[in-house]
Amino acid sequence: MGTAPRVILRGEWGAKHDNGAGSAPVPAAEVWLHHSVTAAPDVVPPFDDDYAAVRALEEIGERSFGKGIAYTWLITPAGLIFEGHSHDRLGTHTGGRNSKSRAICFVGDYDNQKPTTAQIQAAAWLLQEAKSHGWIKNARLDGGHRDVKATTCPGDHAYEAIESINTLAAGPSVTEID
Structure with missing residues (x-):
């Protein structure tokens, strides 16, 4: 039996810096998958x-862009979902498309x-949840960061998971998140 998914809000994880780089229109027209290229936490x-x-x-986001965390949501291997910047705030994640x-x-x-089953399930739940709240237009990923910029992001294994995430969503x- 899994756990019920939820978004861990900025105040809960201890955000210290700006909540994005300004306001952004809601619902968002696109959602892109990224990876942090940092050490992954364990699942214990x-x-x-x-x-x-x-x-x-x-x-890292504050040092790089001066507006706090770059991403809207972050998902760890345990399937925990964290609010990065608020859904109605401008991030610094996908150049030329952030607005x-x-x-x-x-x-x-x-x-x-490889992404864990919990990450894939959490991403699908998040897309469903964001669509139901009117934060995004469609409960699907438009692709990976590499689809709009010359980069390897979100990594080959996460990129391969996009279809599974969209099918679940x-x-x-x-x-539940397993």
Whole structure:
């Protein structure tokens, strides 16, 4: 039996920096998948390392762009979903598309590891949830970062998971993360 998914809000994980780079229109027209290319937290409770990994990514975003965390949502291998910047705020994730898109970032390096089942389920749930709240137009990923920029992001293994995520998101409601 899995756990019920939810988004861990900025205040819960200890965000310290700006909530994005300004306001962004809702619903977003696009959603892009990224990976952090940082060490992935383990999948063992109490998940302190997941929270620390997200705070570290906020520091990287702040140093790089000066507006706090770059991504809208982050998903760790345990399937924990973190709010990066709010869904109605401008991120710094997908150059040239930030004003009309949102980003899901898998925490870890997905050139070297495969996304977990929990990450895939969490991403599908998040897409369903974001669509139901009117945050995004469609409950699907438009692709990986590499589809709009010369980069390897979101890593070969995460890129291969996009179809599975979209298939799950188009199906019955995801209610549990394994």
